[in-house]
Amino acid sequence: MTNAQIIATDPGWIILVKGLLIFVVCVLATLMSVWGERRIVARMQQRLGPNRVGPFGLIQALADGVKLALKEDLIPKAADRIVFVIAPIISATTCFMAFAVIPLSGKVNLFGHETVMQMTDIPVGVLYVFAIASVGVYGIVLAGWSSGSTYPLLGGLRSSAQVISYEVAMGLSLVAVFIYAGSMSTAEIVAAQDQWWFCVTLFPSFVIYAISMVGETNRAPFDLAEAEGELVGGFHTEYSSLKFALFFLAEYVNIVAVSALATTLFLGGYRALPGLGFTESWLGGWFTVIWFLTKVVFFFFIFVWLRGTLPRLRYDQFMKFGWKVLIPFSLIWILIVSTLRVLSQQGAPRSVLIGFSFGMVLLVLAGSSLFESSKKRRAREDALGEVDSPSFPVPAIPGNNLKNRTEQING
């Protein structure tokens, strides 16, 4: 029985219970991840991080949330009141919706009913996640626009440009997954990773997805939408109290969501690590949830690690990277993957497949070495090139004429 068939037999109350569980898990995950992030980043900077509220500071995020809720809720005079209120609600609701199609476990027994921990399994599940993520951007754009203030507007625009650009690369990176899994349903993609996880077989796709998911969630080093040094707080500058808390919640749930999607698409979802398949039946199948969460935590750690290590990109570099590197690269990769797929489906002999891949590798190597050498040549030419004598008056250097001076400038 496929997941879709199992889910179809769910009575209404089971669906409700599942929805509630997913919501609770997401909110708890947010609280834990805010705490976890602060602790991990602190350790990377040789600090301790929050350790006062509760054991190990565990309920620090909860305390912060309560504090936020008790703050004065301001709406600026210039703001568009209705949109200003709706924007955080859009952000906070859409981020949860992605979880509806993520399979969190294998077959389990939920209150005496055999089911899987997945709200629904639609044939275009991954596309649905993308659609929802795009709706989430509205929250940010509208928040920036309705604030009636310059910095939030710029932050909102940046953020939308960023999310849209990186969604292209992200979507392209998933095409290879769809080709190999033969489906867009999340459950079937997990099932297709029975033997090899896609992060191994489709490694370039995995890399592109991993990069673009950071861009997609507006996280460091791609957190240009809320670059404090340039835009104050970005789109949420004018927000306070619970509305701000909703954005905060949305940001972290989004991180968990893209991590969960990455887990599902590339790391075999709820399946155990290779060689540990016997653990999947432990606790009546519930142990698969632990596998899933472990992988999500792994991705979350990567997010934190990036934030702890890399400085923020400049906006133009960031856009250039997205459009001129990630997208062309994934287009070429898709061509290669689909050619290989068609070749193997048409029953081409193994030698042809190997020959084709080998040729591709050679091409890529040749291209990159050409690129490198041309870069070096250009750098050398730049170094040798004459610098025009300055058009503004400069004091003469004693004992030197102007020509010597230009040589000095050039080193």
Add this chain to the structure above:
Amino acid sequence: MDNPLTPRSNDLGLTAAAKANTPIESQEAKTFFKQLQGFWVTFKTMFKKPNTVQYPEEREATAERFHGRHQLNRYDDGLEKCIGCELCAWACPADAILVEGETNTEEERYSPGERYGKVYQINYLRCVFCGLCIEACPTRALTMTNEYELADESRAKLIFEKEDLLAPLKSGMLQPPHPMAPGTTHIDYYRGDIKGGSNG
């Protein structure tokens, strides 16, 4: 750490400055793998001991000559060293010190010699802890301690009076006013010839 008074680092930024002066090897971008070394740095740091001092529970000694709260010292028999000369107040660039001197009498003697400081106030809202008052003091009456916890909830409480600043009486010291040790003058006091308990 062997000596709790040793500051945590003896490097006064000198080696760091020397490092900053060494020429940068190359302005070219490092290779991709070189750039990835940054990840290793942050990862490695996670397993180092954090530098944080859990302040209210755990305190580290300040540097030995840290400029903290002032103290008005006494001679070994308990008489005050302050002679009310106001040189500290004149030296103070922030105008934080107020001194009013008064003449000692034989019945009521606070310090050896002619005069003593009757009113002595330091306003810690103004003080910049520069230590010029200490340099100005002719009798070593005013010195600084390492005490740095100077916070309070009202402005008035941060103006320290003479009784807040006076050094506590040690054993053998006698609370002034009391006469000088028999047969001595203020010069003996100044030279440090007076030992504790000589009068009591």
